[in-house]
Amino acid sequence: MLSWEAPTSVNIDKCECGRGPAHYRCTEYSHHRGWFHWIEEWSGKCFVQRDLADLEFVILLGHQGRPCPEADPLKPETVSVVVAHVNGIHRCSLRYCQCPRAPDRVIQLIHARLWPTTLKSCQTAHLWLNAKISTLHFMRTLKRLTNNAFPSQTKDLYQQFRIVSRLFSHLTAMKRAGRFHELVIPNRDPLDLTVPCLSCPSPGFNLPDNWHLVAEYLSYLFRVAFGMDGNYWLNKKAKKNEDPETAVSARETPSSSTTTRLLVLFRRRMTAMKTKWYTHTCSGFKVARAQRAGKFRGLQYSGVSAISCRHSFFWRNMVINLISGEK
Known part of the structure; x- marks a missing residue:
């Protein structure tokens, strides 16, 4: 290639x-x-x-x-x-x-x-x-x-x-991702295949050496701003006799990354919530209340949610499957 x-x-x-x-x-x-x-x-x-x-x-x-x-x-x-x-x-x-x-x-x-x-x-x-x-x-x-x-x-x-x-x-x-040429970017896992955002602040890469000595009222210049959004049309139906899929990219073990450990805990929490149905009382959040309780029956995943930086680049380990709609 x-x-x-x-x-x-x-x-x-x-x-x-x-x-x-x-x-x-x-x-x-x-x-x-x-x-x-x-x-x-x-x-x-x-x-x-x-x-x-x-x-x-x-x-x-x-x-x-x-x-x-x-x-x-x-x-x-x-x-x-x-x-x-x-x-x-x-x-x-x-x-x-x-x-x-x-x-x-x-x-x-x-x-x-x-x-x-x-x-x-x-x-x-x-x-x-x-x-x-x-x-x-x-x-x-x-x-x-x-x-x-x-x-x-x-x-x-x-x-x-x-x-x-x-x-x-x-x-x-x-x-x-430069895997063939052994491209190394500071503060980036060498196994990361996502397209890197070169505009977000990264120490040792695009920040001055004394960036941490800046006045507190200017510290916002060196923050990474994230946003979260979901796609609730990417449904996957649950299958009884589905063959196990093999990941083509390397995956981390739960003990090797703090982010991965948080995702494991989040998945366990979502699995525990799958059998329950909560009624939202917030008047400004009417989407979940308008959905039928059986809308997601028979679905293994009801959508995908992802976190990206302010420059619209997805970050590694920040994409997760949803189980019960927007909850």
Whole structure:
């Protein structure tokens, strides 16, 4: 993924002129790498949508669209893969680079900006984009774009896409946090993957050495101001036979952080309150009184609440699941 931002020593694209490395590149697939264009074939009665693989087109990796010189020209190894693209789901033919020093197949796919759904047998890949819709609706849209008349005939990649999207988000957070470059910021846990706020006061980083000697009436300049807000639409239903999920990022033990210990105590308190229903007497807080007691029946979490600084940056260990609405 870092090679997308800057070429590495083993992945420097050579210029077509052969005089040195290329200083310009095109990231659009509209030239010799138009891998995912739909082709319409006249059947004698109507046009039928075809993939480029149906016309014997093969995606060649590792040599800027040219055949690998180390591959057997008589029996080249061709792999069939399914790619979820923004214009539908494609069945493609793929050939990997066979050079002795070539990276493994997973890395070759990532260099081509194709994200594999498994590390063992790469037969499904996804391109990445951002959309403010659910994963289910997004994959249903891709199936409709592939075959709007008979979407059930298109392979369902919903489960694979869920795994890929979460893993991609985690690795993107690691890249942005400087984990690969061992970036160290004062007063920040090295395992922290949140985007740091460089504007909030931080001793030894953006404050003068004598900041603690300032007059008391100016001490507010060195305070970190927090705000709290919640999203009560992020509900999660309780499931009887749900498989335990594994966190992809490192998690602290309850004894290693004061903040984490407070969160554990808060969760215990919320669990004890789950079976009770309190009537609020405050006249200015009418939201909780207007909600039905059975509104949250069958929900494991009724929302998410988070704390952020005044510059709208979320802080580590300051996001928690809600159990009974806004309480």
